[in-house]
Amino acid sequence: MQITYTSGEQVEVYRFSLPVTVGVPLLALFLQAFVPRRFPFFSYFDLPLLVTIFFAMARRNPISGLLTGAVIGLVQDSIGGHAIGLYGIAKTVVGFGASSLGVKLDVENAGARLLVTLGFYLIHGVVYFAVARGMVNMTLNWSWGHSILAGLANALLGVVLYFLLDKFKQRT
Amino acid sequence: MESVLGRYRNLIILVGVLFLQVLGLAVQVKRSSDAESTRLIRIWAVSAITPLERGLVWVQNGAGNLWHNYFYLRGVRAENRQLKEQIEQMRLEQVRLNEDAAQARRLQALLSFKEQFVSRTVAAQVIGSSGSDLSRIVYIDKGENDGLRRDLAVVTADGIVGKVLQAFPTVSQVLLINDQSSGVGAILEKSRLQGVLRGTANGEVMLERVMSDEEVAPGDTVLTSGGDQIFPKGLRVGTVSKVGTGKDLFLNVRIRPAANLSKLEEVLVVTEKQERQAAAQVTERMRAADILAQRLPSVPDKPATPEANAGGTAGNAATGTAGGASGALPPSKPLTVPNPQAGAATKTQSPSGSTKQDAGSIPPGIVTPSGSQAAGSSHTRSATVPGQTVSNGAPKTAPPRRASEPAAQTGNSQKTVGSKPADSPATSPETPKPALPQSNPQPPAADDSPN
Known part of the structure; x- marks a missing residue:
């Protein structure tokens, strides 16, 4: 089995250069x-x-x-002070879900991106919350209001960010 | 079989990756006290991120310093003048505080309290954070190479900040006090109620374990209690901002941290703290009565009576012996050095007439007629009770000097009070001789005195 950064499905797929593949996540973590x-x-x-x-x-x-x-989640865990794997598990689920959704739906327009990002932000929060409470015994309080507001803020930022990152896309 | 694997390949890999992470998490949870298991991963991640942060902070500070130190100097003169005035006021305040501190030290010494001092700190700059509102951690630009290690207190001038969670070679992770895994022993300044300071998931700081029947008011100052063995006692934590009823008979006390945890720039890491007896050198072996006597108006000394002198000799001899046994008196101490303590000891002796009490109050280094005594006290004694010790006590109570014994003790003592006996060798004050060896304390003078 060969894992590549591209895939050939019905919808259009993109690939990224190695500097972008490594640099953008690192820059995001740094920021x-x-x-x-x-x-x-x-x-x-x-x-x-x-x-x-x-x-x-x-x-x-x-x-x-x-x-x-x-990988991104584990590095984020390593920078934080809590157990390594909390963000890793949550972002693994999100990465899998987002790519699976991307196979089936066209998520190129801003509205779809906004909704998808909001949804995955909530999924990420739920998974993190569940693992942190269930396995690490952390005391976390779940607030729907806070989560939805933060999700909307992230979704808005995401739309802008995706627009910028689209410049780095390379067609397969 | 192959078709099944091919069909569910993505799911199988997802489950595998999740399983590995859950397994790793379980191992970490089991070894919750052992951070070494993930240290290598953390070092890699930190090494990848912090050089960028360090560089950016350096550029940022350089630009800021250039602007503030060379260009934007508006109002500096006025500020300088204000600061000078402030310094004058603070000097006056310092005099008062010094007095209070000295008194506190004396009283602590009387009770054999131990006190902690922050003896060494390392200044560090905050270069980054965990970036998550679920984990309140900052990174500082000093690490193991600078002497930092796990569980060191991190403070600012305003108050405590947190503790070193992990120290890497060039950077360290600091767990802030508002993180939910943080815990600090705290005490309310006025009511002296103790509690445990904990962070919450949303970044607030709460004082836990305060019973609901206690009185806690908003505005009360919270200090460190020193009970956590990380933070020295008495450092400022913050103020009570809100008090509510909690669960299980405990109050819900919210604290506003004194240090601005969200905008930290420079911090101090306490790398060394000393715990020592709260005894200033001057106040060693001083009794409360002596301290009070120093503060009270002086009472004229009673003329010495033979009984008192005899008792005084015995008492002093006992003191000298005890001092010698304890080893508090350096054998080579010059005999002509005035000892301010001796004044207090002598002063309290005369009015009371109780030489037993005086024996307990004489600090090490005071001359006893038996010869194991520094001359500074003799000097003071002669000034306060002329002739009391020497003319009546010393010649009577002085034990027979051994051949190997330095002759200066008696000679100097006698010289100080101005009644030199004929049989004592002339000793120049310019050539002080050492006191008697501490390993050979003199026998009680009263036993040897020819009555």
Whole structure:
């Protein structure tokens, strides 16, 4: 089995150069770690999640999607102070789901991207919450209001970000 | 079979990847106290991210310093003038606080309290954070190479910040006090109620374990209690912002941290704290009565009576022996050095007339007629009770000097009070001789005194 960054399905698939494949997630992780120090509200955004969703939807390959999510999530866990695997599991699920959805639906327009990002933000939150509560015994409070608002904010940022990242897409 | 594997290939890989991560998570949860199992992964991740952060912070600070130190100097003169005035006021305040601190140290010494001092800190700059609102962690630009290690307290001038969670070679992870896995021993400044400071999932700081029948008011100051063995006692934590009824008979006390945890720039890492007896050198072996006597108006000394002198000799001799046994008196201490403590000891002796009490209060280094005593106290003694010790006590109570014994003790003592006996060798004050060896304390003078 060969895992590549492209897939050939019915819908159009894209690939990315190696610098973009490595650099964009690293930049997202860096910004996520650096910017909230100056602007605390930025911690409500989850740039690594948005990048995971973008790559997964663009490649439309569930395996590369889940692997991208797993790697980004694990690195994000490593930067944080909690157990490694919380973000990893959540982003693996999101990567798999986003790429599977990308195979079946056209998620190129802004409206679809907004809804997909909102949905996956909530899924990410639910998985994280479940694992953190169930396995690590962390005390987390789930708030639908907070989650939906943060999801909308992330979705709006995601639409802008996807537009910028579209420039790096390469047709197969 | 192959077709089944091919058909569910994606799902199988998903389950496999998830299973591996769950397994890894389970291992970490089981070894919750052992951070070494994931250390390598964390080092890789931190090494990939922090150089960028460090570089950006450096550029940012350089630009900021250039602007503020060379271009934007508006109002600096006025600010300088204000600061000078502030310094003057603070100096006055410092004098008062020094007095209070000295008194507190004396009282602590009396009770054999131990106190902690922050003896060494390392200044560090915050270069990044975990980036998640679920994990309140910041990164500082100092690590193991700078002497940092796990569980060191991190503070600012305003108050405590957190503790070092992991120290890597060049950077360290700091767990903030508002993280939900953080715990700090805290005490309310006024009511002295103790509790445990914990962070919540939404980044608030709560004081737990305060019983609901206790009185806690918003605005109360919270300090560290030192009970967690990480933060030294008495550091500022914050103020109570809200008090509510919690569950299980405990209050829900919300704390506003003194340090601005969301905008940290520079922090201090406490790399060394000393715990020592709260005894200032001057106040060693001082009694409360002596301290009070120093503060009270002086009472004229009573003329010495033979009984008192005899008792005084015995008491002093006992003191000298005890001091020698404890080893508090350095043998080579010059005999002519004035000892401010001796003044207090002598002053309290005369009015009370109780030499037993005086024996307990004489600090190490005071001359006893038996010869194991520094001359500073003799000097003071002669000034307060002229002739009391020497003219009546010392010649009577001085034990027979051994051949190997330095002659300066008695000679100096006698010289100080100005009644040198004929049989004592002349000793110049410019050539002080060492005190008696501590390993050979003199026998009680009263036993040897020829009555």
